[in-house]
Amino acid sequence: MRRMLLKRCLFGLVTLLVVSFVVFLATQALPGDAARAILGREATPERLAALREQLNLEGSLPSQYLNWLGSLLQFDLGTSLAAKQPVTGMIGPTLVNSSVLMLSAAVVATPLAIVIGTWSALKKDSAVDHATGIVTLVLAALPEFVVGILLVLLLSTGLFHLLPAVYVGTPGQQVWNDPAQLVLPALTLVLAVLPYIVRIMRATMLEVLDSEYVQQARLKGVPERTVIIRHALPNAVGPVAQVIALQLAWLVGGVVIVEYLFRFPGVGFQLIDAVANRDLPLVQALVLAIALFYVVVNLLADVVTLAANPKVRTAR
Amino acid sequence: MTASAAPACPTLVVDRLKIVGVPSMAVIIDEISLEVRPGEILGVVGESGSGKTTLGLALLNYCKSGTRVDDGSVTVGNEDLAKLDWRAVRQLRGRTVAYIPQSPASALNPALRIGTQLQECLSGSAETVLSRVREVLREVALPDDDAFLQRYPHQLSGGQQQRVAIAMAFVARPALIVLDEPTTGLDVSTQEHVLRTVRDMCLNYRCAAVYISHDMAVVAELADRIAVMYSGRVVEIGDTADVLADPRHPYTRRLLLAVPDLEARRPMLGIPGHAPSPLARPTGCAFAPRCPMAEEHHATEAPAPVDVGPRHTVRCHKAHLRLPPVSVSELPRPVSAAAAGQPVIEVRSLQAGYGPIRVLRDIDLSVQAGECVALLGESGSGKTTLSRCIAGLHTDFTGELLLDGDPVPASSFKRSRDQRRRIQYIFQNPYESLNPRRTVGELILQPLRALHGRVADPAEVVARALEQASLRPDHAYRYPAQLSGGERQRVAIARALAAEPEVLVCDEITSALDVSVQSSLVELLRQLQSRMGLTLLFITHNIALVRNIAQRVAVLEAGRIVELGAVEDVFARPQHAYTRSLMQATPNFQLPPGLHTPVVSTATSDAR
Known part of the structure; x- marks a missing residue:
């Protein structure tokens, strides 16, 4: 291992x-x-x-x-051409902001998707299952900026006036000090990554539920809750972890458009600015940061997949 | 045998049970009535599709998705399963009725430790649960220490896994235990251990058992009573001794005759025809189309169960008549080893392996033209690797491989067309070896096209190959999914024959098939061998099959040939301890005389 x-x-x-x-x-x-x-x-x-x-x-x-x-x-990323400041200092706060946004999206999306996928698999061929199938398909088909705009129309400018439509921050204030501002961009990202995870979770879960060891657990008289949580889930999570990782890694790319849409002071917003200003060192630094994130997330997914497989875990 | 004891209150009573598929309403099992007393083992025998697993699961009030109980009842102890709510059903499973699955490798959860899986069958304080688990592990002769409880299923051998499954079933001291083919896929020596464990445990706990199997030989050795299932019904049920000594249903008799005899004193006989599909079962006697004694009205009138002895019931219109002996046609004479001269295949000091792991060592083997050499060994002995080396599918080996005295390259890609044509390979599982998207005709032509490009007269080639494999000409237009397992394997044989090979490598070709199909395939191979002078390399783990088909046998143990010689000599006077242990572990039973007509002597004396 x-x-x-x-x-x-x-x-x-x-x-x-x-x-x-x-x-x-x-x-x-x-x-x-x-x-x-x-x-x-x-x-x-x-x-x-x-x-x-x-x-x-x-x-x-x-x-x-x-x-x-x-x-x-040596962590010397050069000096920004536009701001005449060291790049290292400039990207620090935006990286933190983006990470907060993506983390909150991931923390909400992953368990939610696993629960919905499992539930959908357990209720196979029921109305719930069909509804989940259709909704996830529609969400998967819509680009994330369309989802974002629809959410803005629904929750902030049109139907309800619950949340701010764009991010308004005062300098020096951290993004998490005003969680209401985070809701819309995070929700958009959640809706963007959720459908794939739900679908793959449902498919994997169906396969696992159909397996002989689940049948055997039921024939042993194990309560259905335990069958799902102890016998089925650990075997279903392994393959799903890979998809979750790909989705989270995609978030880093998706975050560019969503941040721009909500004017959220994160990596994506900064990257678009940097490209517009032809700020070469800043672009380089941001792209590398995004790549690093990709690699780390995929590494984590590999660890989860390996850890979920006792054959690997017990190998020397 | 418990049958002679005073009748106790039966543990299990099944009364006119009927299970149907939904929504097709196709009858899967019907009119099943049986009882099992405490300490009694009932063997349920039947071929694939006869509904025996459906019956087994119904005893735990479990229906696979797409099926439901339509009529009848199952009573365990004194409780009617149909009247229980789901909570009571859960209490019943594992505690009153336990289930031992066919393949423990897939029925043990790969992500959970053995200890967890054993402990969850019990409720109570952690300490008593743990001590009970240790106790039952000792009873099945497994270690009971913490290190073992910490293991995962993949860290155990196949036999250990099956014993864990047995321990899991017995841990809650159930009154009834259902075993669904628990030894299929295990080696004979492991199978013997597992069967002994099952018997001892049933005796210890005075537990009633239902043992489901397709293997008559195993059931005959283990069970007190036998129920024979055909097409969803029990056609004969009685004490093992009675059923073996006096089988009253024609199907039971053919099933017994289909089991290969370890001593090859009687021929292997397949059962002509097919079992009806569950979707198109006849209204009357399901066996009528295959029955030699069938009369016209049998096809429409279902036979009623008839008692023919104490606790011996047969479902046959002619239950009271003596069955006429099954006539045996003369088996073709294989070319005797003396007449065949040249060695076709020679293997000299072959060593093969996978990466750093060596699986074959110092293999020397020569196969004469026209003879059948069997490679006998348990799983992991390297027999398939050897056959793959010969066929050019496994290239990681050193040593010499000669075809007609000429060395051949290791890889089939490097062999000439002619070399490839001369050795054809038939795979173990006909459900996987045939491309499902091609018709049988296309499948048969495929190797020819690969060898010669265009085929001059494709229809003629296909027709001849089909005929040689005893298939009908109209099979050419079917897809593999429309064929039964036996037919598929015949297609694989026809495909190999179309290339006009000299050597046919048969890799466990009957192990995925029913025993009646196995017999007819062996018959076919013997005919081909004698008619066409084919050379056969027959890989198997089944000693009885070796005796019935091969002239010479090579016994493999852990990658070495430990014994090599004429089949007669090897089995009459086994030299190596391993061969002896294999023979001892193989279940065998004797049939009463008169089940079949005497065999013309020339046929058997030369079948060596």
Whole structure:
């Protein structure tokens, strides 16, 4: 088990290295001059030279990459071109904000989806099951910004006036100080990831409920509650963990649009800003942060899947 | 036997039980009436689809989804199961009636420790529960320490898993125990242990048992009484000795004759025809279409149960008539080993394995043209790996492999077309080896197309292959799903024959099939061997089958050939301890004379 974990971690590191390479290629090493692309046609040669210096654009590509990677490892992400501040300090709070948003979405969505999926499987072919099937399909078909807009219409501007339509924050105030502001963006994300998890949970649960060990547990006279919780769930969760991880990792991408929609001061919002400002170091840092999140979430899913499988758990 | 004891109050009474499928209302089992007394073991025998598992589950008031009890009653102790509410049913299961599943590997929860799964059958204080669990583990000869209770199912061997399942059933001291084919899939020596455990436990607890099996030999050895099921009904029920000595239903008799004899003193006889599908069962006697004594009205009139002896009941129109002996046609003469000259396949000092694990060591084997060599061994002995090496499916081996004296490459990809044609392989499970989306005709042509590209006269080839495998020409247009298991395996044989092979590698080809089908397949293979001069490599774990088909046998134990020789000699004078233990563990029963006509002597004396 420990060896497998170590192996997965190594794979994660390799993935990150590859991602850093791709990010480097896509931003800094593009054909043409990155400095000119940033400053525009009217830039003076002095300013171009200064920017090249600042971005380490001198020297061969491999040496540029190694330089860049070296400073990355020292948590030196460069200086933002637009804000003239160190990138490290800028992305700290937005990362925290986004993490809060995604975490609250994940904490709500995962257990909810598992419960709905299980329930739907237990009530197979009933009205409840059919309704769940249709609703999840509709939700899965709608893009998350449409879901977000519909939620805004429903809960804040149209039918009810319960929640703020966009995020209004005062500088210095943390996002979690006003939870009401978090509700709509988090709910949008929950509705975006929920359908897939529900569906896969239902399918896996049906398979497990049909298995001989569940039949045997029932024939042993084990109470139905125990059958579900002790016998069925642990066997169903393993495969579902992978889907949950993919969905949560997707959240990092999905969060860009949702944050923009609700003007939520997170990674996505900042990324869109940075791209618009051609703020190269900031873009690089944010993309790497998102990649890191992907790798970590998938690693966690692997751990859960491995831990849910006693064959792996007991192997040496 | 308990039958001779004073009649006790029966533990289980099943009265005219009828279970139907919903919503089709197809009758799955009907008019089942039987009783089991304390300490008595009732063997329920039947072929697949006869409804024996449905009956077994009904004894725990459990219906698989899509079925329900339509009529009749099941009484355990003094309680009518149908009148219990769900709470009482839960109390009943595990405590009054316990169930031992067919395959413990899939019935034990892979995510839960053995201790948890055993303890949850009981209620009470943790301490008494634990001491009871330890007690029952000792009784089934398993370790009872904490380390064992902490184990997961996958950390146990197949035999240990089955003993855990037995312990699980007995832990709450039930009055009745239902065993659903608990030894199918186990090796003979493991099977012997498990059967002995079951018998001892039933004796210890004076517990009534219903033992469901398709294996007449096992039931004959274990059960006090036998119930034979056919097409959802019990066609004969009686004390084991009575049923074996004087089978009164024609189906029972054919079922007994279909079991291969360990000494090969009587021929293996299949049962012609098919059991009717549950969706299209005849209104009258379900066996009538296959019965030699059937009269016209039998097809529409259901026979009533007739008592033919003490506690011996038969459901047959002609129950009081003596059955005429089953006529045996002369079996074809296989080419005797002396007449066959050249070794077709030679294996020299072969070592094979999977990665670092070696599963075969120092294998030397030669197969002469026209003979049938059996590879006999228990699971994990390497017999399938050896056959796969020969067929070019397993390439991780060293040593020499010669075909007609010429070395062949390890991988079938590297072999020439002709080399590939000459060795054809038939797989164990015909439910998986046939592509479900192709018709039988296409399936038969597939290897030919792979070998020769275009086939000159496809219809002719298919027709001939079907005929050789004793299938009807119209089977060519069917899909595998429309065929029975036996027919599917014949299609697999026809597919192999179409390539005109010299060597047929048969990998446990009958183990997924019913015993009556097994007999007719063996008959077919013997005919093919003698008519076409085919060389057979027959892989099996069943000693009795070896005696009935092979001329020579190689006994494999843990990757080595421990004994090799003519079948007669090996089984008459087994040299190796392992061969002897295998023979001892195999259940066998003797049939009274007169069930079949005498066999023409030339046929048997040469079937060696």
